[in-house]
Amino acid sequence: MPEFTHLDAAGQARMVDVTAKQPTVRTATARAKVTCSDEVVAALRDGTVPKGDVLAVARVAGIAATKKVPDLLPLAHVIGVHGARVDLKIVDDGVEIEVETRTADRTGVEMEALTAATVAALAIVDMVKGVDRSAEIVNARVTAKSGGRSGDWRRE
Amino acid sequence: MPEFTHLDAAGQARMVDVTAKQPTVRTATARAKVTCSDEVVAALRDGTVPKGDVLAVARVAGIAATKKVPDLLPLAHVIGVHGARVDLKIVDDGVEIEVETRTADRTGVEMEALTAATVAALAIVDMVKGVDRSAEIVNARVTAKSGGRSGDWRRE
Amino acid sequence: MPEFTHLDAAGQARMVDVTAKQPTVRTATARAKVTCSDEVVAALRDGTVPKGDVLAVARVAGIAATKKVPDLLPLAHVIGVHGARVDLKIVDDGVEIEVETRTADRTGVEMEALTAATVAALAIVDMVKGVDRSAEIVNARVTAKSGGRSGDWRRE
Amino acid sequence: MPEFTHLDAAGQARMVDVTAKQPTVRTATARAKVTCSDEVVAALRDGTVPKGDVLAVARVAGIAATKKVPDLLPLAHVIGVHGARVDLKIVDDGVEIEVETRTADRTGVEMEALTAATVAALAIVDMVKGVDRSAEIVNARVTAKSGGRSGDWRRE
Amino acid sequence: MPEFTHLDAAGQARMVDVTAKQPTVRTATARAKVTCSDEVVAALRDGTVPKGDVLAVARVAGIAATKKVPDLLPLAHVIGVHGARVDLKIVDDGVEIEVETRTADRTGVEMEALTAATVAALAIVDMVKGVDRSAEIVNARVTAKSGGRSGDWRRE
Amino acid sequence: MPEFTHLDAAGQARMVDVTAKQPTVRTATARAKVTCSDEVVAALRDGTVPKGDVLAVARVAGIAATKKVPDLLPLAHVIGVHGARVDLKIVDDGVEIEVETRTADRTGVEMEALTAATVAALAIVDMVKGVDRSAEIVNARVTAKSGGRSGDWRRE
Numbered sequence: 001m002p003e004f005t006h007l008d009a010a011g012q013a014r015m016v017d018v019t020a021k022q023p024t025v026r027t028a029t030a031r032a033k034v035t036c037s038d039e040v041v042a043a044l045r046d047g048t049v050p051k052g053d054v055l056a057v058a059r060v061a062g063i064a065a066t067k068k069v070p071d072l073l074p075l076a077h078v079i080g081v082h083g084a085r086v087d088l089k090i091v092d093d094g095v096e097i098e099v100e101t102r103t104a105d106r107t108g109v110e111m112e113a114l115t116a117a118t119v120a121a122l123a124i125v126d127m128v129k130g131v132d133r134s135a136e137i138v139n140a141r142v143t144a145k146s147g148g149r150s151g152d153w154r155r156e
Numbered sequence: 157m158p159e160f161t162h163l164d165a166a167g168q169a170r171m172v173d174v175t176a177k178q179p180t181v182r183t184a185t186a187r188a189k190v191t192c193s194d195e196v197v198a199a200l201r202d203g204t205v206p207k208g209d210v211l212a213v214a215r216v217a218g219i220a221a222t223k224k225v226p227d228l229l230p231l232a233h234v235i236g237v238h239g240a241r242v243d244l245k246i247v248d249d250g251v252e253i254e255v256e257t258r259t260a261d262r263t264g265v266e267m268e269a270l271t272a273a274t275v276a277a278l279a280i281v282d283m284v285k286g287v288d289r290s291a292e293i294v295n296a297r298v299t300a301k302s303g304g305r306s307g308d309w310r311r312e
Numbered sequence: 313m314p315e316f317t318h319l320d321a322a323g324q325a326r327m328v329d330v331t332a333k334q335p336t337v338r339t340a341t342a343r344a345k346v347t348c349s350d351e352v353v354a355a356l357r358d359g360t361v362p363k364g365d366v367l368a369v370a371r372v373a374g375i376a377a378t379k380k381v382p383d384l385l386p387l388a389h390v391i392g393v394h395g396a397r398v399d400l401k402i403v404d405d406g407v408e409i410e411v412e413t414r415t416a417d418r419t420g421v422e423m424e425a426l427t428a429a430t431v432a433a434l435a436i437v438d439m440v441k442g443v444d445r446s447a448e449i450v451n452a453r454v455t456a457k458s459g460g461r462s463g464d465w466r467r468e
Numbered sequence: 469m470p471e472f473t474h475l476d477a478a479g480q481a482r483m484v485d486v487t488a489k490q491p492t493v494r495t496a497t498a499r500a501k502v503t504c505s506d507e508v509v510a511a512l513r514d515g516t517v518p519k520g521d522v523l524a525v526a527r528v529a530g531i532a533a534t535k536k537v538p539d540l541l542p543l544a545h546v547i548g549v550h551g552a553r554v555d556l557k558i559v560d561d562g563v564e565i566e567v568e569t570r571t572a573d574r575t576g577v578e579m580e581a582l583t584a585a586t587v588a589a590l591a592i593v594d595m596v597k598g599v600d601r602s603a604e605i606v607n608a609r610v611t612a613k614s615g616g617r618s619g620d621w622r623r624e
Numbered sequence: 625m626p627e628f629t630h631l632d633a634a635g636q637a638r639m640v641d642v643t644a645k646q647p648t649v650r651t652a653t654a655r656a657k658v659t660c661s662d663e664v665v666a667a668l669r670d671g672t673v674p675k676g677d678v679l680a681v682a683r684v685a686g687i688a689a690t691k692k693v694p695d696l697l698p699l700a701h702v703i704g705v706h707g708a709r710v711d712l713k714i715v716d717d718g719v720e721i722e723v724e725t726r727t728a729d730r731t732g733v734e735m736e737a738l739t740a741a742t743v744a745a746l747a748i749v750d751m752v753k754g755v756d757r758s759a760e761i762v763n764a765r766v767t768a769k770s771g772g773r774s775g776d777w778r779r780e
Numbered sequence: 781m782p783e784f785t786h787l788d789a790a791g792q793a794r795m796v797d798v799t800a801k802q803p804t805v806r807t808a809t810a811r812a813k814v815t816c817s818d819e820v821v822a823a824l825r826d827g828t829v830p831k832g833d834v835l836a837v838a839r840v841a842g843i844a845a846t847k848k849v850p851d852l853l854p855l856a857h858v859i860g861v862h863g864a865r866v867d868l869k870i871v872d873d874g875v876e877i878e879v880e881t882r883t884a885d886r887t888g889v890e891m892e893a894l895t896a897a898t899v900a901a902l903a904i905v906d907m908v909k910g911v912d913r914s915a916e917i918v919n920a921r922v923t924a925k926s927g928g929r930s931g932d933w934r935r936e
Contacts (some may be wrong), residue, residue: 004199004210005286008709013209013680015687017707019649019728025799032293043160053169054160056524056793060854061230063795067850067858070691072224072275073282074217074684078691078704080858082886083797085788104799104886106706106728111282118274118293119228125298126229126267130161133298133309137188137274141292142285153289164553169524171531173551175493175572181331212325212680216386219327223382223390226535230528234535234548236390238418239329241320260331260418262550262572316667316678317754325677337487344761355628365637366628368481368836372542373698375483379538379546380696384743385750386685392546394574395485397476416487416574423750430742430761431696438697438735441766442629445777448765449656449742454749454757465757472823472834473910481833500917511784521793522784529854540848540899541906542841579906586898586917587852594853594891597922598785601933604921605812605898610905610913621913632865637836639843641863643805643884694847698840702847702860730862730884 006075015075021106026147028101030113032121032140035094037132044090054127055088062086062120066112080105110142162231171231177262182303184257186269188277188296191250193288200246210283211244218242218276222268236261266298318387327387333418338459340413342425344433344452347406349444356402366439367400374398374432378413378424392417422454474543483543489574494615496569498581500589500608503562505600512558522595523556530554530588534580548573578610630699639699645730650771652725654737656745656764659718661756668714678751679712686710686744690736704729734766786855795855801886806927808881810893812901812920815874817912824870834907835868842866842900846892860885890922
């Protein structure tokens with residue numbers, strides 16, 4: 001039976017001890033996608049007015065979210081996020097989000113990347129829901145990581 | 157062309173004025189799903205030790221997240237969340253999450269429900285990622301709302 | 313067997329639904345006490361320099377803490393704290409703290425008062441621990457409440 | 469001698485009791501200005517690339533700051549901010565900021581408007597400081613308020 | 625007369641300069657106790673339903689609180705908490721709490737341990753107060769620390 | 781045309797990557813000034829009661845604000861603030877504020893100093909506005925920095 005690192009032998013939640021881990025450069029990328037109606041996509045794509053700050057608000061919400069992980073996830077460590085990039089791409093059926101996070105601290109930043117992608121997606125749903133109630137998040141996942149003892153990884 | 161409520165005529169982000177809306181009882185439900193490996197599902201289902209606090213941690217993270225929406229979404233209003241329930245169900249390929257939020261305040265609580273479902277999902281990914289790196293969120297969406305001027309709605 | 317209001321029939325944590333409760337004026341008082349060495353008490357009592365901002369810092373920490381309850385206690389409601397007073401009294405063996413909180417919202421403010429008293433106590437321990445490592449909190453309790461459906465109550 | 473509302477008769481800080489005040493619509497406006505070098509102003513005015521998200525980030529930071537007042541100002545009440553608008557205007561020697569905040573709650577929102585204008589100004593300084601270390605905030609003030617018992621006011 | 629480290633020579637609060645301190649592994653333990661009625665203790669001990677998430681919620685609240693110290697205590701440093709464990713034990717007259725915190729950062733984590741023990745205690749009071757209004761915190765104190773320049777210490 | 785470090789080549793906001801920067805001791809100072817009426821200045825100067833906690837509250841708000849920069853400024857890094865001092869001086873037409881911040885982390889602390897000076901100023905405006913609605917912030921600026929790759933700097 002696998003053992004969850006966040007639980008002790010009695011099954012009780014804990015914050016895993018990382019005092020012995022070394023500060024090294026680590027990166028992670030995550031992706032999420034929001035689907036929305038043709039009407040919304042057209043409005044987002046329109047180069048004149050309506051698009052306005054929508055993508056900027058989502059990008060800022062995502063970047064800010066990289067710093068809120070210790071507050072959102074009870075067992076997550078306080079970590080120095082040392083770089084973050086949130087890319088948004090309007091596609092035919094919605095918006096694709098890719099986040100890269102970087103740190104020179106003791107733990108990986110996969111959850112920071114995934115949380116940022118997810119919160120950027122939530123911000124988009126929030127802004128378009130007045131026009132399209134059916135907008136939804138159709139996936140959110142870590143796609144790659146590098147650095148740290150467990151080494152590099154890429155989702156296949 | 158539809159108009160996004162969160163933007164003014166110049167396309168600039170704003171917090172929508174809701175001073176004229178009345179405090180009334182409003183509810184919303186949202187669902188999310190995390191898929192993970194058979195090994196993780198087996199461990200979560202096991203009635204003895206390993207399962208431990210996993211579901212409780214995710215539930216608490218979700219409930220707490222209903223209160224963090226104004227902090228996560230830049231344009232969201234401060235709202236009194238007056239009730240929240242997070243249900244977690246272990247299924248064959250992962251964990252299904254359903255959240256119901258309630259308020260007697262001026263705006264709907266759809267984003268509170270969706271954010272809670274999403275954060276509970278993030279908490280699960282965080283706890284199982286040591287065993288299964290491929291765990292991911294495969295959907296997150298508002299499924300119903302009631303109350304307020306725009307009336308009841310249910311996703312079909 | 314008594315039933316905990318914060319758990320549903322299956323024993324799962326929830327945020328209790330208070331949408332049906334009425335906004336009315338409610339108050340609560342709580343007390344806490346920190347004991348510390350004679351040396352610290354003498355320094356706190358001294359009218360000249362050393363005392364400085366110690367009591368002001370503890371008072372501010374306590375008042376600010378009345379607003380942090382929804383963040384500290386996962387199942388607590390977001391509530392409008394509409395008045396708070398933190399009194400500190402230096403006694404022979406330490407510092408006594410009394411907090412009064414007031415609201416015109418839907419739930420009681422006992423936890424706001426108790427949290428404020430406790431955090432003021434923590435702030436005192438933090439500031440005096442360099443001089444007296446043994447400083448400790450010897451009690452913290454709600455002493456009275458008024459308003460709301462359950463009526464007035466006073467600890468005997 | 470005037471009496472500060474935030475202090476009791478003994479000069480101790482408190483959160484003023486507003487349980488007897490009525491929820492009514494209240495508004496406030498505040499302005500701030502950041503001055504910066506010609507080089508920065510030219511870059512901000514440039515219609516093509518460099519300007520990018522600078523104004524959007526400042527606007528979002530300002531709107532978000534309206535919700536952080538209870539956290540920043542120890543004696544401020546938790547208040548429902550029910551509308552916010554942050555306007556930024558590039559002028560010959562820098563950026564002018566105007567914020568309007570609205571609420572239907574128990575206290576005025578002057579500090580919410582002033583804090584938002586100030587934080588938007590800080591965000592601009594943060595983003596341009598790499599190019600112009602001398603960028604500074606040259607004023608920040610409430611310019612008008614309406615609603616509440618003390619009535620309307622406009623700075624002359 | 626002893627000097628409080630958190631005050632300068634004029635008695636004014638400050639955040640103590642720790643830039644010259646070295647990052648090393650430091651640990652601290654703290655304990656707190658909540659007393660409550662026989663009825664509540666029996667319900668908490670009952671192995672079937674009522675106990676439910678009560679201990680898990682308190683444990684999560686305590687772990688999360690280790691990360692909130694810089695927010696709760698105005699003069700505390702931002703510190704990387706690198707490990708935390710919250711143990712809860714139901715005894716005949718209530719619940720005993722023991723917390724261990726660990727860091728590889730520049731300052732000790734005694735206040736992190738004590739704050740976590742105290743917040744776990746507050747969470748328990750919050751959850752049982754509907755059944756037993758008299759539940760109270762009867763002590764909260766640091767019991768040991770190790771690491772750092774001042775060396776190891778254990779309460780006698 | 782200068783390039784803003786917080787924007788990428790496409791003009792999109794990002795959190796600048798600082799993983800390659802070294803942790804070294806860095807300091808910054810910032811100043812702000814609040815002007816207020818003769819009446820308020822007299823009350824603040826009065827040595828007996830009215831002055832009370834006003835300066836202590838502003839000082840604590842400023843120190844606490846050094847830790848809130850990552851939350852207030854979306855693109856700012858999480859940084860360990862390792863020392864902070866907030867000095868307040870009552871002058872003939874108001875209050876002058878000077879803040880010094882120190883860190884042994886990867887980025888400068890100019891924004892921490894400037895934010896603290898500004899928030900201390902906001903706290904003063906908040907406390908005196910009941911007596912003098914015209915109180916305002918007349919400047920807030922970084923005055924010096926030391927450490928880091930870009931070296932020392934002092935405003936002339």
